[in-house]
Amino acid sequence: MADEKIINKLLENYEGLMPKSLIEELRSKLSKIDVDEEKLRKIIEKVYKEYVDALVEPGEAVGTVAAQSIGEPGTQMTLRTFHYAGVREFNVTLGLPRLIEIVDAKKTPSTPTMIIRLDEEHKYSLEKAKEVASRIERITIENIAKSIEYDMINSSFIIEIDEEVAKDKGITKEHIIKVLEKLKIGNISVEGNKIIISCNVISPEKMKKLREKILNLKLKGVKGIKRVLIQKEGNEYVIYTDGSNLAGVLRVKGIDPYRVYTNNIFEIAEVLGIEAARAAIIREAYKVLEQQGLDVDLRHIMLVADLMTATGRIRQIGRHGISGEKSSILARAAFEVTVKHLLEAAVRGEEDPLEGVAENVIVGQTIPLGTGMVELYMRFPQRGK
Template identity: 50%
Template sequence: MKLTRGLSSDEALEAYIVNELSKARDKAGSTADQSFDEKNSGRIMATTGARGSSLNIGQMAGALGQQSRRGKRLLTGYNNRALPHYKQHDDNPDSHGFVKSNYRDGLSALEFFFHAMGGREGLVDTAVRTQQSGYMQRRLINALEHIRLEYDGTVRDPHGHIVQFLYGEDGIDVAKSDHGEAFNINRLIESQMIIDSGKKATEEVISAIAKKYTKTFNPRLKTNVNEALLDSKLSKDGIEVVCKKGLELYNKAKVEPGQAVGIVTAQSIGEPGTQMTLRTFHFAGIRERNVTLGLPRLIELVDARKKPVTPTMDIYLDEESKTSREKAIEIARNVLQTKVSSVIDHSDTNYSTEIDLFFNSKKLKDRGLTVEEIDQVLQSNKKFKTEQKGEALHLKLVDESDVPTVIVIRNKVLNTTVKGIPDITRVTLVQKENDWVIQTTGSNLAKVFEVKGIDKKNVRTNNVFEIVSTLGIEAARNALINELNSTLADQGLEVDLRYIMLVSDLMCSKGYMQQIGRHGIAGSKDSILARAAFEITVPTIARAALAGEIENLKGVTENVIVGSNIPIGSGTVDLYMQIAKKN
């Protein structure tokens, strides 16, 4: 049996079994699917996509397939078996939750029990997910509620602090847009082509007309329009009509002053959160690294956590090294953290003055290390003298110590990093196109930059906080946008980039990363009532009274509490009336 990289033989066997069982389920399903008549109601529903899929038909008429819990087969329960009805160490798929029956014939008692185990996980998952995503949405709404669009096109909070100079970097209202674009240039051209007559306009004419009409467009839209017009076969008049219509649509699609862009943003990110899965881990690529996904990752990002649950890096190599596997392995060895404990066979001590370390030559060779190099690293410690004896190191303590002290010293020695970068616990070489890329578990951006042979302009980490401290706030803002975007896209959810940009810009607007919750944006609001209405009510009010703070009633929450107009939409405008003076 061929082993897969990154898996032990047992794990690999398990992966193969799961693969075969899912093939069996699919085969039973497709056989059932094909045996149905074209006029069968169930089949019509599945093929037209009205409801359900061929998987559902397969479960009704073929076989139910493997039941899973936390993404694995039902392996544990009693001693070496899932249920007491089976013998210990039974390898039969049935004893680990493979259901051969279908819904039409009905399940046996054991199959039903396994099916209930799998179904329970779904129920618990739904219950936990709703509260987690509900709380995330509440935090988002609270942080963004007072953010609105001003008359100069900027996005600001009520105190006039600028969050974005131009909403979404193009000032287009997502609700009025055509799938995120102000207008669909290709559709305009196609509809014009139907009635267009006359010879094709020249490049100069097209460029001149386009330049006249696209002055106010943002650069990306400008290039799209230009390219589409140059590719089209429209006449001069046709081009003029298309440009006019485009400009008209562009002006109609703009955001309006006073619009509550903050609340719309919070809702647009909060709502998909309820549809995300809680299945946190899966293996990226070759089952090598665990990656947090779905709702937990989204919450991790808006919380601006200092350490993500599963930090990972993608390290690209420079021109010389990226095509050679040997050089890539060499660099990977320099990146991977090697502690003394990962290259020794065993250690001995007499618990008073001596510690002996016995190294494993194969492990040393794998990590590209020698005993001399380890000896050099350990010599900096003043508590003991080192002496090399072949494949072993003898440490003689300077002072005679008691047992706990010796154990502490020994553990410190075993934990010493002798090569590589701290925190990087695992490396994998992956080939992308023809270049080798190092993927790591664990992240340490600042130190990775010091390694020779890497492309310093192309090192990626999913730890946004590390990016702030190493590369600065602007890089972190971009990283945050990318991470939020890919997290939502992985779940098959389409959230417009403008929303993600607003959240990222708000989190980074003060020049450092701020969390969305009470330790960040919501907690640092100027308004006392707004802070008190969110969380930690009494201490907030008590502290404000002690400091003699003043409530300016500029935001949304405060005005709702006192019953005034909220400064959003038509509430942004104050009307004054001048009464004619009597002569």
């Protein structure tokens, strides 16, 4: 067995030169083989050389390679939206539509969901998890009412409460009455499982509006969370939700605020910052590709995420984002809405320094990639010397 002290001493010199994961791998593998110091040094040197050789060289078209590496498997993805078969009752957009959503930086995903993990106290028991879930799920009168009728003769609303549902959701009649009283529309009385609100005589249109208002009255929960589902993962209970509201859920007691996850990237950017949004883009995009069985290197997706978040806010890849904000007129014109860009540039008398790839292809020059990146400047002999 090689001496750990020697390995550590040798590896110390490469701290910062090689990535941490590589150094750790070397450390664990080297400690298992039996070689002397000289050989160890040679092995590490060789590994370092291989690492440097594997690095991307200056002038490599990483963006193009990333585009191709994501685009080609993308053509193999089914255009049809498949839905989750694993999680009951939930539909989550996956596949190409979801990938498009991510790179187009849509403000809200078509199926927003959250994964909420619970704190130490609540995560091991179903009862306690249900308690937290009931604090999160948004419940309106509509959810617990069997029927709502308008009695024309007495000009009153009759809400019939489904007592079983109400009990299941943990809502008492007193609570409902309290909320209804805040509306201030008339006297409230209770008859068995019916709540009667008597109000002044009103027109049918007003009645309809009022009915809507009563139905959408919030009893409890977080805004935007339509449904919750408790699932067991390993030995802990996890709450899945339909609908997403990160800022709202973070305020709920009983959750683990540091492991809450949503698929709404803009919410993450707002609450946790642009760096978290970058991580979320990578995670979401990779999840989609992985789920479809496509083996895309994570680094291509990282490049996309880096580009999308480079200005401190999330930009889409496309006409209204990265491609539309290129400095070169010709490159923009080559992408989409050609005439508009050319016309505007002509009106303003803009110049194109021909620094990018697309514009040099257009004019037929060497493109600034690889060896074409190098430019020669001549220094003229100065006069008088």
